[in-house]
Amino acid sequence: MKKLISIKVILLSLILLNCTNDSDTNEVIEETEFNIKEQQTEFDRLSMLTFWADNIIIPSINSFYVELNSLNEYASSFTSNPNPSTLTQLRDQWLTTYRKWQHIEMFDIGVAEEIYFKNRMNIFPANVEKIENNISNLEFNLDDSVNFASQGFTALDYLLFGIAQDDDEIIAKYSDSSQNYDSYMVAITSKMIELTISVKSEWEGSYRDSFVESTENTATSSINIMLNNFVFYFEKGYRANKFGIPAGVFSGGPLPDRIEAYHGEIYSQILALEATTAIENFFNGIAYGDPNSTGLSIKNYLDFIESDVTDKLSARINNQLQTGKNKINELNTNFKNQIEENNNEMLLTYDAIQSTVILLKVDMLQKLNVSVDYADADGD
Amino acid sequence: MLKSYLTKSKVHPAPLAVFRIIFGLLMLVALIRFWTNGWIYSLYIEPDFHFKYYGFSWVKDLGNYTYLLYSSCIIAVVGIILGYHYRLSIILFFLLITYSELIDKTTYLNHYYFTSCISFLLCFLPAAHYFSIDATQKEKSIDAIPSWMVDGIKLFLCIVYFYAGLAKINSDWLLEAQPLTLWLTSKYDIPLIGEILKYRWVHYAASWSGMLYDVFIPFFLLYPKTRSIAFVFVILFHIMTKIFFPSIGMFPYIMIFGATIFLDVQWHKNQLEFLRKFSTKFSQKFNFLKLKFTTSKANVSFKPKQYILPLFISFFIIQIFLPFRYLTYPGELFWNEEGYRFSWRVMLMEKKGYTTFKIKDSINQKTFYVDNADFLTPFQERQMSFQPDFILEYAHYLANHFEKQGHQNIQVFADSFVALNGRPSKRFIDPSTNLNQEIESFKHKKWILPLKDEIHGL
Numbered sequence: 060m061k062k063l064i065s066i067k068v069i070l071l072s073l074i075l076l077n078c079t080n081d082s083d084t085n086e087v088i089e090e091t092e093f094n095i096k097e098q099q100t101e102f103d104r105l106s107m108l109t110f111w112a113d114n115i116i117i118p119s120i121n122s123f124y125v126e127l128n129s130l131n132e133y134a135s136s137f138t139s140n141p142n143p144s145t146l147t148q149l150r151d152q153w154l155t156t157y158r159k160w161q162h163i164e165m166f167d168i169g170v171a172e173e174i175y176f177k178n179r180m181n182i183f184p185a186n187v188e189k190i191e192n193n194i195s196n197l198e199f200n201l202d203d204s205v206n207f208a209s210q211g212f213t214a215l216d217y218l219l220f221g222i223a224q225d226d227d228e229i230i231a232k233y234s235d236s237s238q239n240y241d242s243y244m245v246a247i248t249s250k251m252i253e254l255t256i257s258v259k260s261e262w263e264g265s266y267r268d269s270f271v272e273s274t275e276n277t278a279t280s281s282i283n284i285m286l287n288n289f290v291f292y293f294e295k296g297y298r299a300n301k302f303g304i305p306a307g308v309f310s311g312g313p314l315p316d317r318i319e320a321y322h323g324e325i326y327s328q329i330l331a332l333e334a335t336t337a338i339e340n341f342f343n344g345i346a347y348g349d350p351n352s353t354g355l356s357i358k359n360y361l362d363f364i365e366s367d368v369t370d371k372l373s374a375r376i377n378n379q380l381q382t383g384k385n386k387i388n389e390l391n392t393n394f395k396n397q398i399e400e401n402n403n404e405m406l407l408t409y410d411a412i413q414s415t416v417i418l419l420k421v422d423m424l425q426k427l428n429v430s431v432d433y434a435d436a437d438g439d
Numbered sequence: 440m441l442k443s444y445l446t447k448s449k450v451h452p453a454p455l456a457v458f459r460i461i462f463g464l465l466m467l468v469a470l471i472r473f474w475t476n477g478w479i480y481s482l483y484i485e486p487d488f489h490f491k492y493y494g495f496s497w498v499k500d501l502g503n504y505t506y507l508l509y510s511s512c513i514i515a516v517v518g519i520i521l522g523y524h525y526r527l528s529i530i531l532f533f534l535l536i537t538y539s540e541l542i543d544k545t546t547y548l549n550h551y552y553f554t555s556c557i558s559f560l561l562c563f564l565p566a567a568h569y570f571s572i573d574a575t576q577k578e579k580s581i582d583a584i585p586s587w588m589v590d591g592i593k594l595f596l597c598i599v600y601f602y603a604g605l606a607k608i609n610s611d612w613l614l615e616a617q618p619l620t621l622w623l624t625s626k627y628d629i630p631l632i633g634e635i636l637k638y639r640w641v642h643y644a645a646s647w648s649g650m651l652y653d654v655f656i657p658f659f660l661l662y663p664k665t666r667s668i669a670f671v672f673v674i675l676f677h678i679m680t681k682i683f684f685p686s687i688g689m690f691p692y693i694m695i696f697g698a699t700i701f702l703d704v705q706w707h708k709n710q711l712e713f714l715r716k717f718s719t720k721f722s723q724k725f726n727f728l729k730l731k732f733t734t735s736k737a738n739v740s741f742k743p744k745q746y747i748l749p750l751f752i753s754f755f756i757i758q759i760f761l762p763f764r765y766l767t768y769p770g771e772l773f774w775n776e777e778g779y780r781f782s783w784r785v786m787l788m789e790k791k792g793y794t795t796f797k798i799k800d801s802i803n804q805k806t807f808y809v810d811n812a813d814f815l816t817p818f819q820e821r822q823m824s825f826q827p828d829f830i831l832e833y834a835h836y837l838a839n840h841f842e843k844q845g846h847q848n849i850q851v852f853a854d855s856f857v858a859l860n861g862r863p864s865k866r867f868i869d870p871s872t873n874l875n876q877e878i879e880s881f882k883h884k885k886w887i888l889p890l891k892d893e894i895h896g897l
Contacts, residue, residue, distance in 0.1 A: 101627070101634075101637055104627075274628070275628035276625050276626065276627065276628050277628070280628075303808075307807070308807065308808050309807055309808050309809075309810060310807055311800070311805040311806060311807035312805065364624060367639075370863070372863070375863075416793070417793050417856045417864055418864070420791075420793050421791045421792065421793045421856055421857070421858045421864040422858050422863060422864050424791060425621065425789060425791040425858050425861065426621065426861065427625065428621050428622060428624070428625035428789075429625070
């Protein structure tokens with residue numbers, strides 16, 4: 060009895076010590092080593108993260124960066140020699156680069172998150188008034204958050220399509236250097252390059268290694284951040300921004316001027332479809348730029364968790380993604396026209412996408428039991 | 440026999456004094472932890488809107504005065520530990536901590552409710568008649584209190600365990616090993632044991648042993664011959680739960696330390712003797728504090744007030760029947776959550792929801808969806824999304840808000856999907872019900888769509 064009592068005292072004091080020491084960095088390192096060893100027998104999270112980094116994230120950023128440099132060059136050649144041909148070239152390159160952007164907007168992690176990369180590249184609608192102000196007085200700081208909606212792709216959208224009624228007038232504005240349109244455009248493309256370089260160089264540095272090694276299930280681990288970001292992007296960046304808000308789901312009436320690439324108009328469907336492809340590829344583990352190269356993915360992860368389930372959640376998610384994609388394909392290439400002529404179709408598309416949100420946010424996150432990315436209270 | 444037990448059976452007051460000190464220390468740690476985690480702000484000050492328990496909408500949130508409330512709680516807890524103005528301290532603590540719990544039901548936790556119940560009982564127990572500053576100052580010492588006063592605490596702990604165990608006797612828990620399958624599989628990163636947590640047999644073993652532990656541990660703690668080994672099991676079990684579920688916070692510690700009440704009187708006397716020596720040394724160094732605890736010979740006999748025994752009996756009758764109130768509701772308890780709280784259903788289900796609200800101005804027929812993030816914290820939104828009473832209360836709040844904005848004859852419809860214990864998500868709330876017309880009550884909420892899958896069991 061006496062012995063037991065002293066054991067108890069030791070145990071109790073151990074717990075008290077443990078109580079004050081919630082996080083232990085040593086444990087994290089041990090865990091990582093563990094996962095590397097146990098890959099043969101269970102789902103290989105390290106390999107999934109490695110595939111994400113090396114075959115999806117880094118290649119898509121690199122490819123985007125190459126196109127962005129071309130965009131910058133075309134912008135220079137257009138502003139130094141504005142004519143219909145250079146304008147068309149620049150617009151084409153803008154679209155090419157914008158499509159590449161759809162593949163990386165969801166990776167809001169690391170430096171990209173710190174510098175508000177997605178907010179500065181693609182927040183819409185563009186703040187036209189602010190842009191015109193910036194242009195007329197040339198006193199602006201693009202790093203200031205008040206200018207987030209007056210830079211990036213949406214600002215270029217306005218600068219390339221929206222500043223005048225027709226192409227001749229647009230070209231005329233760039234021909235007159237005293238109007239500053241040319242210098243503002245170059246300032247914007249340069250800033251886009253600058254921001255992209257900081258994201259790209261982070262992934263080229265040690266960040267990639269720490270990213271792939273962070274396989275544990277904590278609020279700050281790579282897997283959890285990526286899953287949360289993926290779901291958040293799908294709900295906000297994809298569902299709400301591209302469909303819900305312009306269709307008026309949150310406002311009681313349609314807002315066609317809230318579509319992506321509003322001034323170019325005809326590109327909204329292309330961009331939405333590109334984003335859909337990016338989402339499908341990430342979910343299913345298809346390498347960027349090479350549909351034949353595949354790796355471990357959320358789909359495989361779900362299938363691993365549901366190895367004894369016949370009606371696989373991953374299949375239901377893919378089906379619903381396909382349903383949404385079919386709906387988008389049926390829409391007018393110009394979402395503005397679609398909303399103005401038959402918003403019901405837009406709303407139905409939104410509903411199809413919304414069904415996927417539920418599968419991702421409720422079913423998927425329950426199955427994967429991901430630690431949530433916000434601080435909260437205890438549970439029991 | 441019962442009568443002679445209630446009137447004649449006596450026990451030494453040491454276990455109750457130790458329990459008072461342990462409970463106070465645990466609460467001190469819990470309060471400091473709650474404060475330093477920033478939860479006073481994030482749970483009670485930051486939200487614009489608080490979910491209220493039915494019948495307690497009069498409880499007002501206190502803004503920055505919440506810090507004052509928690510400061511007072513900490514002072515009261517120090518009083519409890521030292522046994523200094525004990526009665527005042529424990530009553531103050533019970534009222535303040537319960538009030539803070541009533542501010543927002545989003546934060547409901549079984550062990551917060553447990554805390555309120557224990558502190559309620561302690562208001563009426565002579566926990567500071569022995570080994571306390573109060574006793575020392577009054578120069579009164581007792582050596583016997585009615586057994587039922589200590590046994591009451593034991594009974595309460597037994598009820599908590601036993602009911603937690605009964606709740607686990609259901610088909611999801613025992614036959615599907617849910618929700619432990621979902622939870623344990625995701626704990627692959629726990630050192631050493633993380634590796635085996637993906638195996639089905641582990642999920643079943645954990646489910647069954649958890650149920651058996653909860654149902655039987657009270658009896659093994661009560662029976663003297665098994666008491667010591669049972670206590671070792673208590674420690675091991677709750678350490679395991681803390682490892683698997685770090686987010687259960689103070690609960691394991693409360694249960695481990697609380698269970699010391701079952702140990703022999705001699706154990707408690709030893710602890711107090713140790714404390715007495717410690718405090719004597721301490722007060723020699725800092726003699727201005729005058730921390731003197733005497734354990735001198737009894738010079739008075741203790742007689743409890745007449746009303747306490749009937750009060751305790753009523754308390755336990757309520758405790759015994761309250762968890763079964765769910766039987767008066769139709770439908771699946773885990774799905775509808777009608778009669779779910781205050782019943783020691785601990786770590787029993789994994790429920791995730793997604794609920795958005797459609798506002799319809801029935802005059803101009805305009806509809807729009809609400810962004811919950813505009814009104815709720817992420818924690819509130821998560822809790823709201825799968826609990827019908829939250830959904831209804833929030834719907835009323837939204838209607839009120841938009842009516843103030845000039846909309847007229849507001850109708851509120853919920854677009855709600857919930858997944859329970861790994862089942863595919865399904866629609867939770869009837870989307871055609873105007874929630875603004877529904878009234879909160881203890882009656883069954885007909886607008887909850889049925890689970891259409893039965894979870895068998897208690």
